[in-house]
Amino acid sequence: MKAVHFGAGNIGRGFIGEILHRNNIDITFVDVNDTIIAALKERGAYTIELADSTHEQLTVTHVTGLNNRTEPEKVVEAIQTADLLTTAIGPAILPHIAPLIAEGIEARMNAGSTQPLDIIACENMIGGSAFLAEEVKKHLSDTAYLDTYIGFPNAAVDRIVPQQAHEDPLFVTVEPFSEWVVDETGCRSDKIRLADVHYVADLAPYIERKLFSVNTGHATVAYTGALFGYRTIDEAMADALVVAQLKSVLAETGRLLCAKWGFDEDAHATYIDTIIGRFQNKHISDDIQRVARTPIRKLGHDERFIKPLRELHAMQLPAPHLLAAAGMVFNYNDPEDEQSRQLHEMLKTRPVEQVITEVTGLTAPELVAELKDNITRYARLAV
Ligand SMILES: NC(=O)c1ccc[n+]([C@@H]2O[C@H](COP(=O)([O-])OP(=O)(O)OC[C@H]3O[C@@H](n4cnc5c(N)ncnc54)[C@H](O)[C@@H]3O)[C@@H](O)[C@H]2O)c1
Numbered sequence: 097m098k099a100v101h102f103g104a105g106n107i108g109r110g111f112i113g114e115i116l117h118r119n120n121i122d123i124t125f126v127d128v129n130d131t132i133i134a135a136l137k138e139r140g141a142y143t144i145e146l147a148d149s150t151h152e153q154l155t156v157t158h159v160t161g162l163n164n165r166t167e168p169e170k171v172v173e174a175i176q177t178a179d180l181l182t183t184a185i186g187p188a189i190l191p192h193i194a195p196l197i198a199e200g201i202e203a204r205m206n207a208g209s210t211q212p213l214d215i216i217a218c219e220n221m222i223g224g225s226a227f228l229a230e231e232v233k234k235h236l237s238d239t240a241y242l243d244t245y246i247g248f249p250n251a252a253v254d255r256i257v258p259q260q261a262h263e264d265p266l267f268v269t270v271e272p273f274s275e276w277v278v279d280e281t282g283c284r285s286d287k288i289r290l291a292d293v294h295y296v297a298d299l300a301p302y303i304e305r306k307l308f309s310v311n312t313g314h315a316t317v318a319y320t321g322a323l324f325g326y327r328t329i330d331e332a333m334a335d336a337l338v339v340a341q342l343k344s345v346l347a348e349t350g351r352l353l354c355a356k357w358g359f360d361e362d363a364h365a366t367y368i369d370t371i372i373g374r375f376q377n378k379h380i381s382d383d384i385q386r387v388a389r390t391p392i393r394k395l396g397h398d399e400r401f402i403k404p405l406r407e408l409h410a411m412q413l414p415a416p417h418l419l420a421a422a423g424m425v426f427n428y429n430d431p432e433d434e435q436s437r438q439l440h441e442m443l444k445t446r447p448v449e450q451v452i453t454e455v456t457g458l459t460a461p462e463l464v465a466e467l468k469d470n471i472t473r474y475a476r477l478a479v
Pocket residue numbers: 102103104105106107108126127128129164184185186187189192193218219220253254255256257258
């Protein structure tokens with residue numbers, strides 16, 4: 097079997113590549129990074145190492161690469177005959193790869209293919225594949241073929257793969273933990289069910305549990321740590337105040353998740369302990385800059401801070417620590433991050449309430465006022 101995977105970055109090589117390889121699938125990675133693509137073409141293999149005391153290694157073979165900017169026709173050809181298409185490229189990039197995916201779907205149609213193809217966006221967002229489907233449809237004059245043969249099952253993907261630099265540009269170190277959950281109801285293919293992937297009939301509890309625990313927690317450590325002047329997640333996790341803030345935030349989102357989805361409270365407490373242990377992994381050094389990247393995206397209406405805040409507010413449950421964390425996000429200052437610079441510019445030139453509504457979509461006056469208080473409080477501490 098053959099897969100086309102967009103995004104040969106950390107999670108692409110460090111997790112999706114591993115699972116596809118374990119399922120005996122040949123992978124064509126598509127990326128704009130010439131160094132990575134040239135190395136994949138030349139070597140056809142790369143190594144993944146576990147970030148634990150075993151340093152166990154796995155070699156992923158039967159891989160190649162294509163640059164979508166310089167070799168778009170070859171990407172279309174690869175999509176034409178692929179059995180599976182996956183992405184791990186970042187939510188903001190999905191609209192940019194949609195035209196090429198649409199061309200690939202048209203090529204399948206023109207070749208008379210009736211083989212179903214599932215396209216799985218492995219991004220940290222709710223409804224990532226459904227979003228990609230809408231973007232792809234914008235580039236098709238007729239969607240009948242897509243509606244019949246192409247599936248866009250949503251997914252949740254969990255494994256911490258930090259930003260890293262090695263002499264070998266393909267080598268990637270990953271945490272031992274991993275989880276990939278796919279919404280089976282969105283699959284068009286009834287033949288391809290990957291081993292080590294959990295197929296479920298309702299993804300919503302899984303993606304929300306992951307995004308509002310792992311990612312809300314991770315981001316809380318990053319933004320609190322940045323406020324305290326730390327550079328990495330492990331440094332921040334050595335500070336008891338950061339860990340206390342993390343635990344309080346996860347208690348608030350945990351209350352929501354258990355009430356909303358009926359998760360068992362003890363099981364959820366164990367899930368949270370596992371997450372805290374993952375953030376404390378001594379074999380990983382993850383830059384706060386990576387975890388805190390693109391703060392405007394992270395403050396989105398359906399994202400890791402604002403959706404739980406909205407839903408806790410609707411249930412009249414207090415969330416002071418989540419509000420504090422969101423206040424810190426607004427004050428996050430990374431001159432190298434375009435969205436951080438943009439957020440600062442907005443706060444300098446517009447009333448805070450207006451910026452809150454523009455960035456988060458929040459309109460409830462009480463919630464906007466509470467968030468404003470927290471933005472102001474942490475502005476005094478921000479460096
Ligand atoms: N790293 C993690 O721990 C992790 C875990 C779970 C999910 N994710 C999600 O996976 C996605 C990717 O994250 P990552 O950490 O691997 O990022 P990354 O930056 O390491 O990888 C992204 C890759 O996409 C490529 N890219 C960017 N623009 C492109 C374009 N227009 N066309 C083709 N390729 C392009 C980049 O060159 C890079 O190789 C994100 O949505 C992230 O939230 C990451």
